[in-house]
Amino acid sequence: MAEKRLLLIDGNSIAFRAFYALYKSLDRFTNAEGLHTTAIYGFNTMLDTMLAKVNPTNALVAFDAGKTTFRTEMFSDYKGQRDKTASELSEQLPFIHDLLAARGIQSYELKDYEADDIIGTLACQADQAGYTTTIVTGDRDLKQLATDQTTVAVSKRGVTEVDLFNPVKIHETMGITPIQIIDVKALQGDASDNYPGVEKVGPKTAQTLIQDYGSVEGVYDHLDEVSGKKLKEHLISGKENALLGKKLATIIRDAPLTIGLEDTKYDGIHREELIAFYEKMNFQSFLNRMPMTDGEPKPVAESEAIKYTELTEDNLDQLGDLSGTVDFYLEMIDENYHTSAINGFAIGQDGHWFVSRNASLIKRQEIRGLLENSEVKKDVFDAKRTYVGLRRLGVDLKNVDFDLLLVSYLLNTNDNSNDLGKVAKEHGYQQIPTDEAVYGRGAKREIPMDDLVFFEHLARKLKAVADLRKQLLNELDRHEQTRLYYDIELPIAVILAQMEIEGITVQAETLEAMGSKLSERIAELEQVIYQEAGEEFNIGSPKQLGHILFEQMGLTPLKKTKTGYSTSVDVLEQLAAEAPIVENILKYRQITKIQHTYVEGLLKVISPTDHKVHTRYLQTLTQTGRLSSVDPNLQNIPVRSDEGRQIRQAFVPRHKGWKIFSSDYSQIELRVLASISHDQNMQDAFKNGEDIHAATARRIFGLSSNDEVTPDLRRQAKAVNFGIVYGISDYGLSKNIGISRKDARTFIDKYFAEYPDVKKYTEDVVKAAEETGYVETIAHRRRYLPDINSKNFNKRSFAERTAMNTPIQGSAADIIKIAMIHMQEALKDYQATMLLQVHDELIFEAPEEEISQLEKLVPSIMDSAVHLDVPLKVESHYGDTWYDAK
DNA sequence: GGTTTGCGA
């Protein structure tokens, strides 16, 4: 038989605790209508914690039913001292009831009784029925309800931390049984409930008396044995109070409840209702955590049966009825859609789902006609993937309208799974299992042999896309992200697909020649290092290297990692003077990095058919809106050291006589900062075409206009500029430019003094994040920061830095995406082709005769992509290889 | 699969 676990919550007491726990944040926690939400928020936090802890089968929250109870009947001053409940709290109580309803938790109150009595009665019934019960309260008096099966959890300062009491614990701490708590309280009285008890008898005396005589009655039966003349007198005169106190303090265990245990069944949240409630309360962090609340027993929706038709050569005519908006899904088992097998597809609309393993059917006019028809809207999951896959079949997908993956990413960058089933579940849709569940994972991942399994999964995927369309597009609209989606992200998906398919030519011979030379150097360095170490070891193993350097050779370990000594560059650089081996290790690291990651790595991914590499840009991954690049990553090809930079010599135009042409934004992030902060001083520097780092150096080092800005001062100012963008600390800055922490603090203070509106921006954006739970870019790209109000310093600080950085980095990402869209349109008249994007840089290949036009065209499009308060500056370079485009 | 290291903006 299943275990029965009952969770009983003292509603008023917890609401009260929650309210005062967040009292200091009262003004920060309000919803759009100005309702304070501290108690609701705290209450919900407690629910999350306790539900996870108890995993109850039954739950109930008890409330007090108004001012008068049988206790006030008995003693008119009962609780008479209490201040009126703060209006900021009482206004929240109705919403706590709504919250409970949405969470599927029964709430209950009973006229003339307090919450305690409801809890006492149910706990008593539960004990008899064999439940394990947990009572959550802020009121220590409820400890009297503890039994072997019932634990009382009393919340500590906050609402999530609790002290647990069972009879054993109570005996250990007070030397009495739970029931005797009533007697102790009767003697000592209760200031908050406003009854007096016996004069001069406090907790200590009361406890000792009850330990000795068992109960109030016991004390009076043995009054002559009580030591202390005064005490005896007080006891005699206070007898009536003591007996009254006992009645008041006793929690009723047989209240006339109109419900029973069978009414407390807990089956998990009402998802839609709860989402709506969170939205109304502006509880972004809870919204973000919705998918993660796996600890709760969610109703596992029995998937409804789904009907579908297998498409064959012979029934393609059935697609003739499709019009308007068509749902389409292309299945490719491997992550890399440039090379993956194409395993099948699904197409249909409005309950008519067609599936097939035979991808070549897509080329048939009945299907191709729909996909290529720009009058027919298409709904898909992952537009870019679908474009590339279809292009491999010779089909040009047109007019994608709804991309479940892309919309889901824009709505919440945290939910960035690529698995349709997972994404659907994030949005409360249960009718589709994950790919992992159907296809397996890792080495076992494969398309099911069984048609029934595979086809059903395809059909369900298609239905999920169709079913989620309306809900998600509405949400997009509520986020004011409709334009971001239709004007930026959907067009950029097409352009990225084109760039990926085009690829960039990489000369294997060039890399191979470099590889041979590097191998020689590596072998030489190895010998020298072994010599210096006095033995052979694996230089690439941080563990073995640490052993050699710090144990064998006795160098000073400057930093430790989780697992041992750190041997990172900054450590080794500081040790370089101590032993010549260190320089050689640094060189060895640098060369092997180039060899393994770039020479060998790139050789592995050059396509043998076209001698190109075809990266994949991940459009729905980063938290800021940037792209990332994989297989290979073409956004981190070396450039800073010349040895690394030479890798770029292998990147060449696809035709002889063509050039590589590159344009990059100069200091785009600082310009964005100057614009969104409205800082006049920083804007002036950009408007006057000044070198921003030199200008900053002048300001923070207090140089006069004729003083020379030395390269070192400029370097330091540059570090401060970058630090500001990333949300700096004095510690980080001091480490970065090798100055004392105090000096770093001075620099930052001076910086904020010189750029006062930058300071204001950082404060404002954090404050806005605290209130709304998210930050936004200029194009309304949104990032939720669930940790922004965290009590954990680390988490909160990280969220604060992110709040400052994301609008800057993300707006820069918006800008270059807009530029790319304009660029691709303009290039229709040219042979030149856009090949790569590296965050603030676009790389093209073009015939030499177009170069002079590109030198005007590309910067003019890039710098007019958006209108900021400061000009955007673009620099261009070109050459025979990527290396030479400098 | 996690850790350390190092490449880019």
Added chain:
DNA sequence: TGCATTCGCAAACCA
């Protein structure tokens, strides 16, 4: 008091 600049990808090592 603590902690201590953002966003990424990929390699080798090691359990």
